[in-house]
Amino acid sequence: MPGTRLDLSRIEAARRVIDPIFLDSPLYRCEALEPDLGCAVSIKLETANPVRSFKARGTELVASLLADNGAGAVVCASAGNLGQALAWSGRGRGLDVTVVAARSAPAAKLDRIRALDARLELVDGDIETARERAAAIARRRGIRLVEDSLDIETCEGAATIGLELTEAAPSFDAVLIALGGGAMATGVGHAVKTRAPGVEVICVQPLGAPAMARSWHERRVVTTDSIDTIADGVAGRHPIPAVLDDLLLVADDAILVREASIIAGMRLLLEHAGLVVEPSAALGIAAILENRDRFAGRHVVTIVCGSNVDVDAYHRWVAR
Amino acid sequence: MPGTRLDLSRIEAARRVIDPIFLDSPLYRCEALEPDLGCAVSIKLETANPVRSFKARGTELVASLLADNGAGAVVCASAGNLGQALAWSGRGRGLDVTVVAARSAPAAKLDRIRALDARLELVDGDIETARERAAAIARRRGIRLVEDSLDIETCEGAATIGLELTEAAPSFDAVLIALGGGAMATGVGHAVKTRAPGVEVICVQPLGAPAMARSWHERRVVTTDSIDTIADGVAGRHPIPAVLDDLLLVADDAILVREASIIAGMRLLLEHAGLVVEPSAALGIAAILENRDRFAGRHVVTIVCGSNVDVDAYHRWVAR
Known part of the structure; x- marks a missing residue:
């Protein structure tokens, strides 16, 4: 892929350096979520490791x-x-x-x-x-x-998730990736688009921290003045130009979602998947909830990227 | 191992039959749990699959x-x-x-x-x-x-967890296994004792459903009249003689734990590991809580065997 900082052979080599405890994370269909979402949903679970995130x-x-x-x-x-x-x-x-x-x-x-x-x-x-x-x-x-997302290692590390996704059977139609600084979105996006170009790469960011998503839509860096989201893991204001350039090459869309949808996503993951997730990890489910027609009947993978939450805040969010 | 129904070569062969989505489940040290438990704790996570248990x-x-x-x-x-x-x-x-x-x-x-x-x-x-x-x-x-635990396939399937444990590095000192009918305890116990005889195999059952643990201690089948535990997954009353025989060959102990400790275990797994577990899956943590001196300074693996809970009941249990 010309013009990108990412390189598939370097990403493949990264798998030999990363402690195996972080690799080959679970990837499984979660049918219990599907009646509420109207599509086939698989989960790529990045929380079952010593640091409870993909980082x-x-x-x-x-x-x-x-x-x-x-x-x-x-x-x-x-x-x-x-x-x-x-x-x-x-x-x-x-x-x-x-x-x-x-x-x-x-x-x-x-x-x-x-x-x-x-x-x-x-x-x-x-x-x-x-x-x-x-x-x-x-x-x-x-x-x-x-520097997260700017330093290529942070993108290459995240990109190994993409390799694992493309090696899975059966294949899927779209992958939903939380968008913050862009390391995960560009990394996973590059691996997926190189190995499985037919799979749609969709980034998801909170409306309360929309800088990178807006930048993607406008094809230029857009900064914002403030942050207003519970999704602390993806809450930046100053997108990095080189990362945006990479993202423009691999993302098919950048969706913004409401806080209420993030909370609804966290609740669904708890109630139907038995998963505690931090708000950033529920962005994919939030995107499906806000775009049911778009995903109806398709097979979507969402990367559950972290589970580091303050338990009291978590209880408040998921309580009905 | 003479006298057992279990056979290591059959257990190894089982790995070629079982859908890989259930194999090689996450195994990782969870340091955040350790200050509360006083020992090194690793988690073998059997919930990140389409049925949310090891079964x-x-x-x-x-x-x-x-x-x-x-x-x-x-x-x-x-x-x-x-x-x-x-x-x-x-x-x-x-x-x-x-x-x-x-x-x-x-x-x-x-x-x-x-x-x-x-x-x-x-x-x-x-x-x-x-x-x-x-x-x-x-x-x-x-x-x-x-018939769970009587049918050798149910034990051999569970035993593949034991193979994975013994292949992990670094090694550990003890494995804590929820004890119900005995399929997991005999299967994992057999694999561990065959491949890593120095590792202590400890079964854990609720005081409110103690039939198999009592049978192990008395070396004969002891039945009970009633069940009084929230750990529905391990709540039997009539141990199977052939399973008890297998268990006697591999278990180093069978510990009974109180309901309050099971709930405390569920809460610790939520607060410090970010894991929703069903009561049976918290038995290992409960055993550590009730036997701190025994485990102090050692490296213990606990098998988190299932996460299928009614969410309302779960919220009641873990609420403080």
């Missing part, structure tokens, strides 16, 4: 590269899942990991980052503030800054 | 054998998970599946059995009443009766 696929690549090159420290900004994954991958390789997060990030995510021996620095503001602070730390300490 | 490993063998022999129909008694699994495995092979269950079984389990095109017959009474009724149907219709 370690990418941090395994980053940490491995750093350790091979003799680096001793690394820093990232994170909404919570990248930081937890980098802490896990770095700890196993003797790296000194610093994570910068917003003070308002879910306590469960912050607690896990600390428990994994990372230094955690909290900032007032949102993920964009954290990104600036992490960059400053990297400059000052002269250490590697991991 | 299909066995029903795949049964249904495959029946289909190969040209059988057209099959019947079983079930607390809910075996019936759902047999319905799934039978549907894929064109079998007419009848499931007999207690009217008091969780509605979620009964609904799924119906949704998978099985005939569902409900009886007043408990699983033992359902077993009698299923046997009568098998005699009258001249069809195969699947």
